[in-house]
Amino acid sequence: MKRFDISKIVVESVNENIPIISNLGPTSRELRSIKHRTRNLYQYGSMGLCSSVAFGIALNTDTKVISLDGDGAVIMNMGGLATIGRHQPTNLIVIIYDNEEWGQTAHMPSHTSAGTNLANVSKSCGIDKSFLVKTIEEFDLIFKKALTEDGPYSIVAKIEQGDGPKSPSVYEPEFDLLSFRNTYIQK
């Protein structure tokens, strides 16, 4: 399965209110091309912090919050999973795209290619609802559950290598942040 197809399911399954935080690079550019929403918060740098940013948002809202993270990034900040496990934000859904490589930087194999199982890591960090999915159908089933039941959830999706349709490489972190934040302070 492809990351693009899963992100499409995510976007089509939630209303405009639900924040989606996306890892830097192709994950963000694909999300932007699927649907550019005010409550998308794209990461441009700060590799590893996507789910930490999402956790910070989850602490301050009652809605579900979705993080679209990646294997290389999560390995860079594995302690972030322990923090989520410690604080148990019931509204946080972490989706980890696992293509077993540093896809954006020379496609060299990541740790998950050698056996690191991020669903097991999530579970050991106290995120009881941690799953490894290998098909779109499996993902769809668990994600729909995650949207209606209390989390936190960690869904590791084994994906094919390579990118789907991407938006142009725009860089406007300040604008994104302000428009995202304005939806919270103007309510």
Next chain:
Amino acid sequence: MSWAEVLIEAYKDSKVNLITYIPDNTLAIPLKIMEKDPFFRLIPVSREEEGIGVSSGAYAAGQRSGIFMQSSGLGNCVNALGSLNVPARIPIPMLINLRGHIGETSTAQFPMGQAARPVLDALGILHFELSDESRLYEIVTGAIKACYASHQPVGMFMTPLLHGGKG
């Protein structure tokens, strides 16, 4: 009032209520008081850089969030500040206990202690020193005001001249 109580009052009056942290013996003094105060929500993290991410997310959702850490931890935050907070203009008041100061006994604490302020200078991040208890409230509330008005992180370095301890 103790320095820790003055500090807490300054944070309350500045409406900064969500604090991410990695503790040390000095930071633990205000943190232990704040734990019992329903105004504050304390979030221990695994690494200071992660705290920058969590505090940034809280700000994105409309809240004011600060971080407590040591100067050594600031070293762990550099790329997050440079690639997230500065370009996206995400303000975070950073309370940093400065190691490598008078009375320091740990050799390992000196280099990062000396580098802490130049690192923030290099990123264009304002910083202030908290050494004088009589001006603590004024500097902390003023620094937090500057933080949110400039839409940038701000560093506040506590020294042993304020609290008499080290880490």
